[in-house]
Amino acid sequence: MFTILGFPAPLLFGQLLLGVINGAFYALLSLGLAVIFGMLNIVNFAHGALFMLGAFVAWGLLEYLGIGYWWALVLAPLVVGAFGIVLEKLLISRLYKLDHLYGLLLTFGLALIIEGLARNNFGSSGMPYPIPASLQGAMNLGFMFLPVYRGWVVVAALVMCLATWVVIEKTPLGATLRAATENAKLVQAFGVNVPLMITLTYAGGVALAAFAGVLAAPIYSVNPNMGANFIIVVFAVVVIGGMGSILGSVVTGFGLGVIEGLTKVFYPQASATVIFLVMIIVLLARPAGLFGRAA
Amino acid sequence: MAEPMLQVRDLNAWYGESHVLHGVDFDVGEGEVVTLLGRNGAGKTTTMKSIMGLVPRRAGSIRFRGAELVGMRPDLIARTGIGFCPEERGIFASLDVTENLMLPREVAPGGLSVAEIHTLFPNLKERARSQGTKLSGGEQQMLAIGRILRTGAKLLLLDEPTEGLAPVIVQQIGRTIREIKARGFTVLLVEQNFRFAATLADRHYVMEHGRIIDMIPNAELEARMDTLHEYLGV
Numbered sequence: 001m002f003t004i005l006g007f008p009a010p011l012l013f014g015q016l017l018l019g020v021i022n023g024a025f026y027a028l029l030s031l032g033l034a035v036i037f038g039m040l041n042i043v044n045f046a047h048g049a050l051f052m053l054g055a056f057v058a059w060g061l062l063e064y065l066g067i068g069y070w071w072a073l074v075l076a077p078l079v080v081g082a083f084g085i086v087l088e089k090l091l092i093s094r095l096y097k098l099d100h101l102y103g104l105l106l107t108f109g110l111a112l113i114i115e116g117l118a119r120n121n122f123g124s125s126g127m128p129y130p131i132p133a134s135l136q137g138a139m140n141l142g143f144m145f146l147p148v149y150r151g152w153v154v155v156a157a158l159v160m161c162l163a164t165w166v167v168i169e170k171t172p173l174g175a176t177l178r179a180a181t182e183n184a185k186l187v188q189a190f191g192v193n194v195p196l197m198i199t200l201t202y203a204g205g206v207a208l209a210a211f212a213g214v215l216a217a218p219i220y221s222v223n224p225n226m227g228a229n230f231i232i233v234v235f236a237v238v239v240i241g242g243m244g245s246i247l248g249s250v251v252t253g254f255g256l257g258v259i260e261g262l263t264k265v266f267y268p269q270a271s272a273t274v275i276f277l278v279m280i281i282v283l284l285a286r287p288a289g290l291f292g293r294a295a
Numbered sequence: 296m297a298e299p300m301l302q303v304r305d306l307n308a309w310y311g312e313s314h315v316l317h318g319v320d321f322d323v324g325e326g327e328v329v330t331l332l333g334r335n336g337a338g339k340t341t342t343m344k345s346i347m348g349l350v351p352r353r354a355g356s357i358r359f360r361g362a363e364l365v366g367m368r369p370d371l372i373a374r375t376g377i378g379f380c381p382e383e384r385g386i387f388a389s390l391d392v393t394e395n396l397m398l399p400r401e402v403a404p405g406g407l408s409v410a411e412i413h414t415l416f417p418n419l420k421e422r423a424r425s426q427g428t429k430l431s432g433g434e435q436q437m438l439a440i441g442r443i444l445r446t447g448a449k450l451l452l453l454d455e456p457t458e459g460l461a462p463v464i465v466q467q468i469g470r471t472i473r474e475i476k477a478r479g480f481t482v483l484l485v486e487q488n489f490r491f492a493a494t495l496a497d498r499h500y501v502m503e504h505g506r507i508i509d510m511i512p513n514a515e516l517e518a519r520m521d522t523l524h525e526y527l528g529v
């Protein structure tokens with residue numbers, strides 16, 4: 001068996017792949033958080049819970065209606081997005097005139113309620129979700145076997161990140177969004193229905209989380225804690241990447257996933273803390289984050 | 296007599312506890328260029344923001360082409376056909392020049408085409424791909440005016456468009472305002488430089504402490520220069 005730097009190659013590549021997969025979820029989740037933060041100025045602590053909800057909707061569609069993975073990939077984001085519209089209209093929109101802390105408290109509370117309800121109804125052991133037939137099996141890459149589904153997750157996440165980036169950076173709609181992030185009042189005085197735009201941005205951000213949740217369902221079992229496990233790291237990603245930066249979220253998400261994976265090989269004891277170490281170092285050197293613009 | 300295009304009556308506005316406009320009354324007729332003159336802090340900008348619905352609280356009446364704007368949301372006010380060029384210009388840093396130009400929604404037919412705006416302001420064409428805030432102050436002002444000419448809005452609110460600009464650019468902006476007046480646009484102009492305003496405007500309203508205290512037709516401006524100096528403290 002060949003080795004790299006004294007470590008068995010399969011172990012190294014295995015952890016690297018795991019890192020990239022985790023990175024894909026970090027990127028998708030922090031992307032939604034960044035978009036929401038840019039427009040609403042709230043840190044959406046309910047993001048992990050809505051990611052989990054996406055996975056549960058996929059599971060429910062299959063369990064109760066016999067609707068499979070591919071439809072779930074479309075329907076779960078729509079369902080969770082619609083739920084997001086209700087949350088924003090009913091609750092979050094009341095807080096815009098108040099301090100950021102209220103938005104944080106509200107969304108944190110929402111996360112606890114959503115996760116608590118899931119735990120109450122489904123227990124915390126988790127339910128399996130099958131890999132769709134067309135994505136089963138593994139490919140031999142020569143140096144390792146790549147499970148097809150995991151390859152798909154990375155590709156799907158990258159495509160979704162790229163699509164989001166294109167919409168925000170290259171389209172008139174995206175230009176309006178960026179402008180509203182800078183000065184919402186003036187954009188509204190140019191004839192744009194900004195309140196509606198804010199609602200739809202929240203819906204879009206949480207729909208991205210639900211999309212990630214469906215992608216995650218076959219990998220991690222569908223369980224009430226799946227969002228909570230991710231979300232702390234995702235907040236670190238957002239802070240490191242720079243609050244509200246799209247590109248920053250994506251690059252940092254994948255980058256930190258890989259760093260975490262490699263740490264598991266080279267110094268396993270630090271794998272749980274390495275991301276926070278990176279966060280501290282980045283914040284010391286660049287308080288606005290790697291890609292953030294200083295206020 | 297028919298109602299003027301814009302009719303402001305007993306307009307009051309507040310920022311939190313501080314009561315800034317105390318019953319502002321004035322009219323702007325279709326096709327006119329009308330100025331608001333007054334010392335710093337008189338309430339000129341607040342009057343414009345009140346028309347656009349951008350102050351926290353306002354009361355009284357603002358009628359535009361028969362529609363009551365007090366109580367209306369800013370985006371709907373804009374869609375009645377009013378274009379706003381704010382004092383701080385409001386160019387967006389995360390948008391390039393073209394994106395800034397295309398940002399305001401089209402509200403009616405009859406706006407200038409992008410080609411016509413580029414003819415008025417050739418600099419905007421040359422710098423189409425530059426980041427909005429990388430432009431010089433003068434170019435940013437051209438962009439701020441140009442982008443509301445596109446929308447088909449026929450009443451333009453221009454808040455100190457010449458502030459801090461070099462004389463050649465002030466002249467260029469003066470020519471632009473004359474040109475758009477000739478095309479039938481109506482302009483409400485806030486201006487510190489009343490000599491500049493005198494070359495463009497039909498009438499001048501003088502504001503003090505949140506009220507209109509006088510109205511001077513442009514033809515009488517020379518004769519009443521002493522009074523005006525007194526009002527403005529120059």
Ligand SMILES: Nc1ncnc2c1ncn2[C@@H]1O[C@H](COP(=O)(O)OP(=O)(O)OP(=O)(O)O)[C@@H](O)[C@H]1O
Nearest residue numbers: 310313315333334335336337338339340341342382
């Ligand atoms: N955002 C705000 N919050 C509180 N008070 C304000 C605010 N903006 C303006 N004011 C106050 O309202 C009054 C009128 O201000 P406004 O900006 O309308 O004056 P202006 O005539 O446009 O002055 P300038 O010639 O300096 O532009 C001033 O006393 C000012 O201090």
Ligand SMILES: [Mg+2]
Nearest residue numbers: 339340341382
């Ligand atoms: Mg002013």
